[in-house]
Amino acid sequence: MIVTIKDVAKEANVAPSTVSRVISNSPRISEKTKKRVREVMEQLGYHPNFQARSLAAKSTQAIGVIMPNSAFHAFQNPFFPEVLRGISTNAHTNKYGIYLSTGSTEDEIFEEVTSMVQGRRVDGIVLLYSRVNDKTMKFLQEADFPFTVVGRPDENEERVTYVDNDNIFITKQITNYLIKLGHKNIAFVGGSLDFVVTIDRLNGFKLALSEAGIPFNDEYLVNEELIKENGKKAITALMNLQSPPTGLVTQDDLIAYEIISHLEDMKIRVPDDVSIVSFNNLLLSEHSKPSITSVDIAIYQLGFEAAKCLIEIIKNPDLLPRRITIPTKIIERKSCANNKNIPM
Template sequence: MTVTIKDVAKRAQVAPSTVSRVIADHPKITQETKEKVRKVMQELGYHPNLLARKLVTQSSQTIGIIRKTSSKHSLSDPFFPAALQGMSDLLHQKEYSILLTSGESDEEIYREVVNMVQGKSVDGMIMLYSQDDDPVLRLLLERNFPFVMIGKPTDHMDKVMYVDNDNVKAARDITEYLIRAGHEHIAYAGGDPRFEVHKDREHGYKQALKRANIQSEFMFRQETSKENAREIIKKIFDLNPRPTAIVTTDELAAMSILSALYEQKLRVPDDMAVTAFTDSMLSELSSPPMTTVNINPFQLGFEAAKTLIDLLENPSMMKRNILVPTSIVVRESCKKIKENEAIR
């Protein structure tokens, strides 16, 4: 026999409308009542009709996740699954599903977002990036569509709610860590400068050198794949003075650099110190284990999802931006160097 809302209400000694509001997680229902009703629902084996709920509330109960790159690249980047887990944990609590973009180009991703907005297949969106002159951002602003960004927007900062790290400080901190270890010539292998995160980290790297009165900058502004890491290492070892350390902006770049160094029979950290951002198990298991900046991607995802749900529940809420702290995780890919090593 099918259990109904009325059955749950009778057992819990509340009105059927209260049960409906508990199912919808209505903020005006006390936590005590919610727990009591949910316990009865579990005892009776009652399962809400989610399709009917969506029709009544005019909600898809789905959040769109917009990736900056192709699905193949996203799945191999340790940042993405960690951030996705943070979003999933919060959204699961609120009974929301997730719909990921799967395009392999900027144009395909843009078309998917247009379809999501026009087809009302999602209630809101989380952008996992911030870049210059982004048509996706313009579309969401023009349509007044609810969204939150992971990353500081390049413009429209008064209109966009975002969650981010202080990437300038984070890059400055890791560069200064290398300087304190005795490195005076430090290279920077950054990603595509269209993306705000890479611009901020580059800025932090430069700040650290300026504070230490180090004049030499060694910049490599490109996505560091395994293929072009060899070329970067070749260029670094042709430099005079030669850098003794490399700041990379993500773990995949760092692993590519490690591979290129080992191909040249160069040792880390004896011949070159290497650092990365993110701090996943990939860094723990690398050889040697990687010194990283932990940007807390799980927390970035969780806070982005929480902010978006708050916005959906209260569209007139005051705009807010959240900075998630970072920390340096010291492992074995860096070491202090002697004065004669620093000038060789």
């Protein structure tokens, strides 16, 4: 037997409209009445039809979460489950569901977002990346559709609400960490220049070198495509340079972990021969051998704040765009040591 809103109203001795207002948590209903109605709902096993309510209110009570590639590939990187944990925590608190993207290419992502917006399948969207010349972000701006971004927008950032770390500042800091250990031959490994986070981190890296009077060496720049294509070959070529690097700044802990494995095969010791720093402070960075010095970028908080900002925009479309900067922290471990070739 299906329990209806009328059944709940009769048992609680209130009008059906009162039950409806309790479900929507209306401030017009006293806490005493809300408690009684909710107890009756639980006793009778009544579950509100939120889909029908959404149609009536022209709201889906769902937010879209767009990843830079398919969920299959994204979930291979522990960053995404953690940022999604932050998003889902805030969404659950505000009674929003999550609609995950499945597109694996830039065009597929664009088509999926277009369908979400035009079909009104979600009330707003969180982009978990910021791509250079991103047509998806431009579409959302032109459609005046609620969205937030995890990452600094490539352009018009003053018109977009986004949540990010200060990637230039923290990469300058982590590079200076290696410089203070006596390293001058420092490589930047991983990351695609299609994404703003890589551009910002590379700029922070170059800034640290410049201020220390160390020239930037193009040979010490190894991009993500080379690592994905053949990581071992890319690292072997880097370490076989006439003046190989003694320090590596890597884009994330997964890349750092892979590099340590390749270096071990080459009989190059970390940190005795090469020091490595990274980003994200994932669990594997702590349990890697050696454990990896990594920047904790507060992944959960990035997701939580992005969802919080989005829901605020959905509820109040006239809010001015904001930048939320999430603090970072360098976690020192055992992957770095003084450069043995430099007197300290």
